[in-house]
Amino acid sequence: xxxxxxxxxxxxxxxxxxxxxAAQAVDAPTAKVTFAPANAGTLSAGQDLVLDGTLSNPTNxxxxxxxxxxxxxxxxxxxxxALSDWLSPKSTSIDDKLGTRLIEVTTPELPAGxxxxxxxxxVPAAAISLPATWGARAIAVRVTAGGAxxxxxxxxxxxxxxxxxxxxRLAMAMPLTVPAGTDGLIPSDQLAIYTGxxxxxxxxxxxxxxxxxxxxxxxxxxxxxxxxxxxxxPASAREWLALLKAVTNDTFALSYADSDLAVASQAGxxxxxxxxxxxxxxxxxxxxxxxxxxxxxxxPxPxPxPSPxxxxxxxTVPTPETLMxxxxxxxxxxxxxxxxxxxxxxxxxxxxGLTTTILSSTNVSFGxxxxxxxAGAKIGDDAALVSDSAVSTLFRQASEAANEAEWRGAMAELxxxxxxxxxxxxxxxxxxxxxxxxxxxxxxxxxSQTLDALFGLxxxxxxxxxxxxxxxxxxxxxxxxxxxxxxxxRISTFNGLLGSEASxxxxxxxxxxxxxxxxxxxxxxxxxxxxxxxxxxxxxxxxDKYLADSRKTVASVQIVKSSxxxxxxxxxxxxxxxxxDLDWPVTVYVTVTSPTGILNVISDRVEITIEANSQAKTxxxxxxxxNGNVTVKATLSSATNVPIGTPYFTNVxxxxxxxxxxxxxxxxxxxxxxxxxxxxxIAKRRKAKRAGVAEEGTLDATASVDAQPTGSxxx
Numbered sequence: 001x002x003x004x005x006x007x008x009x010x011x012x013x014x015x016x017x018x019x020x021x022a023a024q025a026v027d028a029p030t031a032k033v034t035f036a037p038a039n040a041g042t043l044s045a046g047q048d049l050v051l052d053g054t055l056s057n058p059t060n061x062x063x064x065x066x067x068x069x070x071x072x073x074x075x076x077x078x079x080x081x082a083l084s085d086w087l088s089p090k091s092t093s094i095d096d097k098l099g100t101r102l103i104e105v106t107t108p109e110l111p112a113g114x115x116x117x118x119x120x121x122x123v124p125a126a127a128i129s130l131p132a133t134w135g136a137r138a139i140a141v142r143v144t145a146g147g148a149x150x151x152x153x154x155x156x157x158x159x160x161x162x163x164x165x166x167x168x169r170l171a172m173a174m175p176l177t178v179p180a181g182t183d184g185l186i187p188s189d190q191l192a193i194y195t196g197x198x199x200x201x202x203x204x205x206x207x208x209x210x211x212x213x214x215x216x217x218x219x220x221x222x223x224x225x226x227x228x229x230x231x232x233x234p235a236s237a238r239e240w241l242a243l244l245k246a247v248t249n250d251t252f253a254l255s256y257a258d259s260d261l262a263v264a265s266q267a268g269x270x271x272x273x274x275x276x277x278x279x280x281x282x283x284x285x286x287x288x289x290x291x292x293x294x295x296x297x298x299x300p301x302p303x304p305x306p307s308p309x310x311x312x313x314x315x316t317v318p319t320p321e322t323l324m325x326x327x328x329x330x331x332x333x334x335x336x337x338x339x340x341x342x343x344x345x346x347x348x349x350x351x352x353g354l355t356t357t358i359l360s361s362t363n364v365s366f367g368x369x370x371x372x373x374x375a376g377a378k379i380g381d382d383a384a385l386v387s388d389s390a391v392s393t394l395f396r397q398a399s400e401a402a403n404e405a406e407w408r409g410a411m412a413e414l415x416x417x418x419x420x421x422x423x424x425x426x427x428x429x430x431x432x433x434x435x436x437x438x439x440x441x442x443x444x445x446x447x448s449q450t451l452d453a454l455f456g457l458x459x460x461x462x463x464x465x466x467x468x469x470x471x472x473x474x475x476x477x478x479x480x481x482x483x484x485x486x487x488x489x490r491i492s493t494f495n496g497l498l499g500s501e502a503s504x505x506x507x508x509x510x511x512x513x514x515x516x517x518x519x520x521x522x523x524x525x526x527x528x529x530x531x532x533x534x535x536x537x538x539x540x541x542x543x544d545k546y547l548a549d550s551r552k553t554v555a556s557v558q559i560v561k562s563s564x565x566x567x568x569x570x571x572x573x574x575x576x577x578x579x580x581d582l583d584w585p586v587t588v589y590v591t592v593t594s595p596t597g598i599l600n601v602i603s604d605r606v607e608i609t610i611e612a613n614s615q616a617k618t619x620x621x622x623x624x625x626x627n628g629n630v631t632v633k634a635t636l637s638s639a640t641n642v643p644i645g646t647p648y649f650t651n652v653x654x655x656x657x658x659x660x661x662x663x664x665x666x667x668x669x670x671x672x673x674x675x676x677x678x679x680x681x682i683a684k685r686r687k688a689k690r691a692g693v694a695e696e697g698t699l700d701a702t703a704s705v706d707a708q709p710t711g712s713x714x715x
Contacts, residue, residue: 029063032056033151035141040453041412045161049123057110065109066145073099076135094149098140132161136416156416166426169463173215175438180532184523186225195240200442210448215250215465220324221257230283252330257526262340263486265348277320287315337531342485346382356383365482371424375433376471377479383472387433395434399444422459500550509638510586556581559648566653573619580610588636592620599630624654
C-alpha cells in the first residue's frame with residue numbers, strides 16, 4: 001500500500017509539472033507569416049535586401065508583441081528538390097536551422113482575429129556577406145513572441161553579383177478562350193461585351209501580345225461565332241478579329257470550344273467530335289454563295305479578285321470549313337489539359353493530324369536524368385512539347401496574383417527555380433516551356449509585369465515556341481509517357497453525353513433538315529466538354545442539363561392520348577393525333593398493329609406532317625371482323641424507319657354487328673317515311689276529289705232551280 005501511495009503521489013507531482021506545459025503548447029497561438037523579397041527575388045552587390053510581408057492572427061488568443069528575425073543560408077541551392085523542400089517544408093519549429101541571422105526587428109501585438117498587418121524589413125547591404133558566386137539562396141523570417149516561435153515564412157533570393165550567368169530560354173503558351181459555358185456559339189450580345197473596351201477577349205488579346213514570344217492557342221469557336229453573324233456581328237467583334245489577324249505572335253488552333261481531347265480518345269473515339277454549322281445567307285446580303293463540295297472532297301473557297309474597274313470585291317458566304325479557317329503559324333498542335341493523357345492518346349491525336357502535343361511534365365518521364373531537360377521531346381514516334389509543371393505553376397501564380405504581395409512571393413520562387421535550372425548544366429543552355437491556365441481566362445492581370453520581370457533577369461531569355469518545334473525534329477529529348485488517364489467518372493459522363501447526342505441525331509431524321517437539331521447538340525456537347533469546366537463545381541449541372549434537353553427533344557413528337565374509339569363498321573378509320581413541340585415541322589409515319597384477328601389493319605404506314613408547335617390528325621384504315629375489345633399498338637417512325645417517340649396503346653371497342661342493325665333501322669325508317677308520304681299524298685288527293693264532287697252536286701242543284709219557267713209560279 002505504501003508503494004501504491006508513493007506511485008500515485010509521484011504521478012500527481014509529474015502531472016502538476018507536465019500538464020501546464022501541455023496546456024501551454026495547446027494554447028500557444030500561431031501566426032500566419034508571409035514575406036517575399038522585392039526586385040523579383042534578386043539581390044545584387046551593394047543592394048539592401050527588402051522584405052515585404054504581413055502578419056495575421058487567425059486564433060482567438062492575442063499574440064503579444066515580439067520580434068521578427070531574418071535568416072540567410074549562404075550556401076547555394078543546387079537542386080530543384082532542395083529548393084522545393086526548403087520552400088514547402090512538411091512542418092516548421094523553433095528548432096529549424098534557418099542559416100545566419102542578419103537582422104531582428106520588433107513586431108506589434110496581434111489581437112485575436114487580426115489579419116494582414118503589414119511589416120517591411122530592410123536588411124542593410126553591409127549586413128549581407130555573400131561570396132561572389134551567382135546562384136539561389138534560401139532566406140527565412142522567424143517571428144517569436146513570449147520566448148516561442150509563433151510563425152515562420154520561407155522564401156528565396158538569387159544573388160547576382162554581376163557578370164555572365166548560364167541562361168535558360170523560356171517559351172510560353174497562352175490559351176485565348178472564354179469562360180466555361182454551354183453556348184456552342186457565343187451569342188452576339190456576349191461577343192459585344194467580350195470584345196468591347198475592357199472586355200474579356202480584348203484584355204486577353206492585349207495580354208497575349210505583351211510579348212511577341214508568347215504563343216497563342218486560339219479557340220476556333222470565337223472566330224466562328226463572329227464570322228457566322230455576317231453583317232450583323234457587333235462592330236467591336238469585327239475590330240477585335242482584325243486585331244487578332246494582325247498579331248505577330250505564333251498562333252495555333254485549340255480544339256473547338258477548347259474541348260477535352262483526351263477524354264474523347266479514352267472514351268474510344270478514333271476521331272474527336274467536330275462542330276457543324278447552319279449558315280444563314282441572309283446575314284451576308286452582298287456575298288455570293290459558293291456551292292457545297294461533293295461528299296468526300298474539300299474544295300477551298302475561291303479568293304475573289306478585284307474587277308478591272310476597281311469595283312469592290314464581292315465576298316462569299318462562308319462554309320462550315322471557312323468559318324473556322326485561320327492562318328495559324330503552327331499547325332497540327334494538340335493541347336490537352338494538364339496530366340490527362342494516357343494509353344494511345346498520342347497516336348490517336350497524330351492519326352487526326354495533331355502531330356505535336358503539348359504535355360505537362362507530370363505526364364512525361366525522362367528516366368534517370370539528373371537535370372531538367374529541354375521541352376522538345378519524342379515519345380516513341382510522337383512529337384511532344386513538354387511544359388515544365390513547376391515552372392508553369394509559378395508562372396501562373398505570378399500572372400494570376402491577386403495583389404502585389406502574392407506576385408512578389410511567386411516571382412521570387414520563379415526566379416530562383418530558373419536560376420537552379422540554369423546552374424544544373426551551365427554549359428548547355430536549354431529551352432523550357434511554360435503554359436498559362438485555361439480554366440481562368442482573363443485572370444492574368446500580372447502577366448505583363450511577370451514577363452517584364454522574367455526577361456529582365458540575366459539568367460532568363462525569351463524564346464519562340466517554334467524553337468521547340470524545330471528541336472523536336474533536329475535534337476529531341478527521348479521520353480516516355482507517364483500515363484495520367486482521365487477519371488472513370490468523367491469518361492462515363494462523356495459517353496453518356498455522346499449517347500444522348502446520338503439519340504437526337506437518330507430522332508432528327510423526322511425533320512426535313514436534320515441539322516436544325518444536330519448542329520446545336522454537337523456544338524453544345526463540345527462546349528460542355530471544354531477544359532475550362534475541369535475545376536468547376538457546376539460541371540455536373542451543365543451535363544445534367546444537356547442530357548435533359550436531349551431527352552426533351554426526343555420526346556417532343558408523340559401520339560396524343562385520346563378516348564377509346566368505337567368502330568361499328570366493317571371498314572373503318574382509326575383516328576390518331578400526333579403532337580409536335582419543335583420549332584420545325586416534322587413528317588412521321590403512323591403504324592398500327594393489332595394483336596388479334598378481330599381487327600385487321602389495312603394500311604400499316606400512314607404519312608402525316610405536323611407543323612411546328614402544333615397537332616395533326618390522321619386516320620388509319622382498318623377492317624373489323626368480329627365484335628370485341630382490342631388493344632392496338634400505335635407507333636411513329638421517320639422516313640428512314642427510325643422509331644419516333646414512344647409506343648401508344650389504346651383500347652378499341654369493335655361493334656361490327658351494329659352495321660346491319662343500323663342499316664335495317666335506316667331502311668325501315670326510310671320505307672316508313674316514304675310510304676307515309678305516299679299515303680299522305682293519296683289521302684290528300686282523295687279528300688280533294690270528294691270535296692270536288694260534293695261541290696259539283698251543289699252547283700247542279702242550284703242550276704236546276706234557277707232554270708224553272710216563271711209561269712209555273714203563278715200556277
